[in-house]
Amino acid sequence: MSARQFVDEWQEWKTERERALADPHGWLALVSLDWLDDTPRRYGDLPGLWWQDAEAAYLDPEGAELVHEGEPVVGLRRFELVNSGAGTRVSAGDVEIEVANRSGYLIRVHDPKAPVLRDFHGVPAYEPNDEWVLRGRFEPFDEPRPTTVGAVVAGLSHVYTAPGVVRFTHDGVEHALTAFNGKGSGLSILFTDATSGVTTYAANRSLGVGEPDADGGVVLDFNRAVNLPCAFTDFATCPLPPEGNRLAFAVEAGEKLPHERS
Known part of the structure; x- marks a missing residue:
């Protein structure tokens, strides 16, 4: 591979890397992180009640318009996830609420209007x-x-x-x-x-x-x-x-x- 080709391929990789980082619901869009406990409660302005037990996390939408895996959340939703594994997401209007297991359940909000994402260059x-x-x-x-x-x-x-x-x-x-x-x-x-x-x-x-x-x-x-x-x-x-x-x-x-x- 020539020196020019090496640099060009690296630049293509870097451009794609930065494009992925700028995803409107990616890591740079994070604006909050909350750890769940065993008491159903609201977190900031997020709709619904959220909590966990020893096995899973739970969401009661309380009538809010939420979507999980392409379907409306119309009742109690249970999330049993692998520790340190992939999370799952609930959409609430323009934002996505990530649910993940990290030796305990957490919820994180990905907001396309996040300051870090807005200022990313x-x-x-x-x-x-x-x-x-x-x-x-x-x-x-x-x-x-x-x-x-x-x-x-x-x-x-x-x-x-x-x-x-x-x-x-x-x-x-x-x-x-x-x-x-x-x-x-x-x-x-x-x-x-x-x-x-x-x-x-x-x-x-x-x-x-x-x-x-x-x-x-x-x-x-x-x-x-x-x-x-x-x-x-x-x-x-x-x-x-x-x-x-x-x-x-x-x-x-x-x-x-x-x-x-x-």
Whole structure:
């Protein structure tokens, strides 16, 4: 691949990344986060009563015009969700109310008129550099390991499945990073490095890695290391990297500290 083609493909990726971030109901549209308890109650101006028990979250619409999965919510609705897994959304006019399980149920409001979304003008990033495209090797565990990690919210933890580690060499030194399953396919690596808290977000960055080849070979393109939602908003509960996923050297590639945190 020529140098020009490398830069052009990275720019296309960056443009699509920023387009996705600007989704009117995406992470930048978050305006609130509330934790549910066992008492049915209203939260701010949100319609309906919300609560949880040990197994699920609940919504009583109290006659409000709400929609879940394309159908009106006409009575009591129960949401039983996987801890640290995907949430679900209830539409209320222009806003979407996300319900998620994060060692307890929460609701978050995604509002297209959110100030962070309104003021968004891209994500600062290091200039693309093909020296940060590294070859590595995926080594699967005998059995995938449930792995508990901390979160940017004090006292909260997440549990993910780690299928193995990715080993790679940088400046003659081998490093091993615990990998989680990616969304859809491939692997996802949470990490920090010597730039974290300096030019990049302190808590974490994420690197997507494609499916290993037949010999376990993978490509780590740190130019495509991205910020998690918590880098942009206080209403996220992002995971911290697992133990051992801090790189002692500076990964001067990928997304930098967002304008919103500067």
